[in-house]
Amino acid sequence: MAPVVERAREVRYATAAELPEAIVGADVLFAYDFFSSAIPDAWPAADALEWIHVASTGVDAILSPELRASDVVLTNSRGVFDEAIAEYVLGQVLSFAKDLPRSWELQQARRWVHRESERVAGTSALVIGTGQIGRAIARLLRAAGIRVSGSGRRARTDDPDFGTVTAQEDLHEALAGADWVVCIAPLTEATRGMLDGAAFRAMADHARLINVGRGESVVTDDLVTALREGAIAGAALDVLDTEPLPDDHPLWDLPDVRITPHNSGDFVGWRDALVRVFTDNFARWVDEEPLRDVVDTSLGYVPTDGSAR
């Protein structure tokens, strides 16, 4: 932890197993994402907790009913991963369009096989999730000449990054017009399982899904069926409903599926960047100023007006 925190307050470090003991008397908890699920278990021992800061954007794993019902403030690390994830999404889009994985397969076989490739400019993308990361994705895809629209809570036609945003109840109609479907929605009861068989059937058969949000937004068995039946043309999945993806899962070797290990946002230096986000908020807490990036625990994310950090 940064020296500025250690100078200001007593700092305890704890593993998940140590947390129920370490949390007693603690005012503030800084939690790495993978640690989030340990917190509901330690909750009964949290007798002085005022504030939890989580080193991730998604807060689904930490959002227990007890936390929702409490006065504990929850903040996230909104902004750290935005542009790295946007670059990953555009990288997967271009890799699909230019058929780069097939080129590397052919290279391994020392084969020179001319193929035509797809243009990216002029295609259309639907970004599901209009928070900060979704906005960064929208801006970068637009910069590459892709027509972008959004799917979010509230329909609107004047969004600065998306132009048109359709409401989630119109998701299937919006899916039908997209060459690329990018999911960066937070995991909530409204989004869990929203990309199911009916959604894949609504997509164009040449469309590809890129999921950089949460694996549970997708009904994975339905995705496997859609890929096998050609309902959609491919998927790049940085998140899965079970992580790591089990050894024997069919997604590993379906053609036109690209698996990455939930690292789309994890650029070199991301841990330092996460600590800086926390220490910035910690200074506000010490000074009794309002915290930034406060999660609306009833929504499950930080309501955004589109402004950058």
Place this chain on the structure above:
Amino acid sequence: MAPVVERAREVRYATAAELPEAIVGADVLFAYDFFSSAIPDAWPAADALEWIHVASTGVDAILSPELRASDVVLTNSRGVFDEAIAEYVLGQVLSFAKDLPRSWELQQARRWVHRESERVAGTSALVIGTGQIGRAIARLLRAAGIRVSGSGRRARTDDPDFGTVTAQEDLHEALAGADWVVCIAPLTEATRGMLDGAAFRAMADHARLINVGRGESVVTDDLVTALREGAIAGAALDVLDTEPLPDDHPLWDLPDVRITPHNSGDFVGWRDALVRVFTDNFARWVDEEPLRDVVDTSLGYVPTDGSAR
């Protein structure tokens, strides 16, 4: 060939072997790129030739001393491939940065191995070659947040697409500051072999080369040495000095080398686009108007002022 041409003039179709007979009496020759090297052989029979249009941007294979010394006008297909090649370049940049090939290797082994990735925004690219394709590359890389400069014939600081362009005699100094080196230079006596051992030693050891110009601009043995010794970190090669790359060539399986089969510009629909470029120029020829995209045969390319087609 398009009906508009067949209605206006007698059209003959010829293979390379048939060309010396077919070219007798012909005013105009439309040649696909791979056909270019057949033309110098047929040259003695070209008794009426006024104009050759080549379905490529590079004209190195067609530029015989006899053609240079003649009054035959040479035009190329400038503009058709620009944006597709730019997309390919950005795709390779992002694939390197996000380590996608390694993700696909791990996927084949069904392994989930978290790694950090590189940010692309804020890195620097040197584009060697400031013609139309180089400009399209510069614009797209800039749109992704990459700082771009150019290397061309004439040094300048006010280029609309590159900002700063350094002259070829300062190439090594320019190479030293680049995270990405993109070669899209035409093949001329000035550029042949310019990327040699000394050039690779001038590059940063974390830099990658992306060659979408001509393979002969690179001294391939020096590139192999530079990659083996870690003088540079990788190369994406769409062009090679021998195409197809021979089966036993060491480039096929050097780590961090990506081979594609000279198809970076060949998007779905490229052949139709090439025919449209020719028929547009053919209409000018029939009407005795000035042709577009006339190659300066002493330079070996179409001098460009940066304007798009």
